[in-house]
Amino acid sequence: MQIKHTPLGHIAFCPPTSDAITNEWFTVEHWQKLSAVTGSSKGRYTTWFVKPQSSEQSEWVLRHYYRGGLIEKISKDSYLYTGLKRTRAVAELALLEQLYSEGFNVPRPVAANVERCGVHYRADIIIERVEGAQDLVAKLSQEPMSSTQWQDLGSCIAKFHQRGVYHADLNAKNILITDNKFYLIDFDRGELRQPSPKWQGANLERLLRSFRKELTKLPSLAFTESDWQELILGYSKT
Incomplete structure (x- = not known):
């Protein structure tokens, strides 16, 4: 820089x-x-x-x-x-x-x-701009993701966490998806920290709250609690 x-x-x-x-x-x-x-x-x-x-x-x-x-x-x-x-x-x-x-x-x-x-x-x-990408809310308002995709998302987040990347606003709109990749965006107030189950868990809880909030605004959103469990499975296996 x-x-x-x-x-x-x-x-x-x-x-x-x-x-x-x-x-x-x-x-x-x-x-x-x-x-x-x-x-x-x-x-x-x-x-x-x-x-x-x-x-x-x-x-x-x-x-x-x-x-x-x-x-x-x-x-x-x-x-x-x-x-x-x-x-x-x-x-x-x-x-x-x-x-x-x-x-x-x-x-x-x-x-x-x-x-x-x-x-x-x-x-x-x-x-x-990430070419050909859309945020998860836009994606899930059109079609569901497969179990493999949810696990891949969990694995993607786990890799950031293992590196100590704290995302201050991890929510469904700050995750992009292309044909075969997930991206995290908007790192305002983000930082590198010592990995810790406390802040990592809070990060995941924030993401879950955002999915639930979007679901109240759009009941047809393709998100279920079982989808979240697939994400956690992918996160835990990484």
Whole structure:
């Protein structure tokens, strides 16, 4: 990961991303001017999909960091600055770079933008879009997964846990599936920890709660408690 100064703060980027990257790359208006916005994903806020000018590059995902919870009412997207490496964007980019280099199923990290304003900062991140992937809620709203797939998912999560990867928001929408692979995404506030049954178990419980929550919103979702047991079987066997 390389760091460059900008008039507004810093940009961290991972080769082969060009060092010509500027703050404008982290605004949707920049990509709209280039007619390069290919889509979006709407949750509490909008995440944008953009296509770099080089036809050899995959689509990118552009995400701005927003606060959640009660503090959102005070400050929507401003965070206390305590050092560049401690900013949410650079910390997430660094974690992704390490995991990607080790062969874990995570999106390729591209760049992070940190803009200072006194003792506070705002931030954005760009990652590569996983081609042909959909999140598990979208997948299970269309069709069920096989027992083998559920076990493969459990095995995938176990490998992250064995490496000590703590995912702060492990839920069904932060897991992507392609034809034959699972990927974990959104590592905001994630970190490497000493493996421990306590936090690993809490991670799994959080994921189970998310499946159950999605099921209350969409009763036809292809998820059952026996599916969860298959996931746990795959997790335990890894």
